[in-house]
Amino acid sequence: MSPRTRPTDSRLRPARLRPADLLRLGLIGPRTRRLRSSLCALGISLGIAAVIAVTGISASNQAHLMERLDRLGSNLITVSPGKDVNNKEVPLPETAEKMLGNIAPVQKATATGKTTAHVYRNDLVPEEQTNSISVLATRRNLLTTLHGRLQVGRWFDTASENLPVTVLGDQSAQRLGISRPGERVWLGGQWYAVLGILTPNELTPELDTAALVGWPQATAHLGADNHPSAIYLRAFTERVDSVQRVAGATANPATPSAVAVSRPSDLLKARAETQNSLNGLVMTLAAVALLVGGVGIANTMVVGVMERRGEIGLRRALGARSGQITTQFLIEAVLLGFLGGITGLALGATTVLTYATLNGWPARIPLYTLAAGPLTAVVVATLAGLYPALRAAHMPPTTALRTT
Known part of the structure; x- marks a missing residue:
């Protein structure tokens, strides 16, 4: 077929x-x-x-x-007084700031110091109503070392650090009702002019609730001594851990265990990780x-x-x-x-x-x-x-x- x-x-x-x-x-x-x-x-x-x-x-x-962190810098180290075996605070030596500044990897060193003064909106406010605002003596290079900024006004210079003027932290200005430079506050029993107001700084929140005064003015009139209450160090980023290890012994060779050394950026990272x-x-x-x-x-x-x-x-x-x-x-x-x-x-x-x-x-x-x-x-x-x-x-x- x-x-x-x-x-x-x-x-x-x-x-x-x-x-x-x-x-x-x-x-x-x-x-x-x-x-x-x-x-x-x-x-x-x-x-x-x-x-x-x-x-x-x-x-x-x-x-x-x-x-x-990039703006503020993650290479900031804070050195502050620690406590001894009796749970008492051990002050940092007067030479601590200078000795820490001599560590080779440290780029900048600055400090703040405690005073006996309090600050009020005016001289009629009762003494016990301090609003938890501390008055701190400060070095002129504090702002540049912390990469801080001012909302308004200006920072201390060679002349103003010897005068009755103050720079307020952000929260301090809010609690005192201060919004611009030139206003006056009652500080340490006399009137101080407000020189400027800081922006909040996440790495140093203790400054947000402080009134800062030049170191010479604070030691002369506000009961500050030369013992720093906090020392801030800027180190080379790759050497931060090394500086952190030797900071305690350098600041207080006699009792290095009584020195608190911290890295504020680690706290921010830990907070983010917790979140x-x-x-x-x-x-x-x-x-x-x-x-x-x-x-x-x-x-x-x-x-x-x-x-x-x-x-x-x-x-x-x-x-x-x-x-x-x-x-x-x-x-x-x-x-x-x-x-x-x-x-x-x-x-x-x-x-x-x-x-x-x-x-x-x-x-x-x-x-x-x-x-x-x-x-x-x-x-x-x-x-x-x-x-x-x-x-x-x-x-x-x-x-x-x-x-x-």
């Missing part, structure tokens, strides 16, 4: 749906059940938004902290939100299978294969997860941007979060829709048609 006369195979062959056809079938559910699908995708989007917001706000906070440890709780809540969203998708898909049993039975009777039915319902679940992931990404990014802007932080969102957010939503939706899809695919046509 020649090839031309060979009979053709008249048996029907199962048709294959093209990807575009499968996509259109997958859109039937979301298009016909818009409210239910929107609420289902909302559960996923809230979980993704929570993940984006938590990681983004944490990253923004870290970036803000790093900017502050970040709480992110685990929020991430757990975000995971719960994702789980709830996944359960919502599973519930929607199961209800969709039950409502569309007649459609499933008819399609099976017309030759649709179980794999095509499975793919259709999986596409619906994946679409809901993808839409929820994209919406959550936008919502979370907006939250981070708004929060960072309100706090004056640089907005930062880790790139891995941007990629993992929608991907996680799709994975959760796929897992949630897998069982309903398989259930729909293995439903016998006769059973499905009888239930219409």
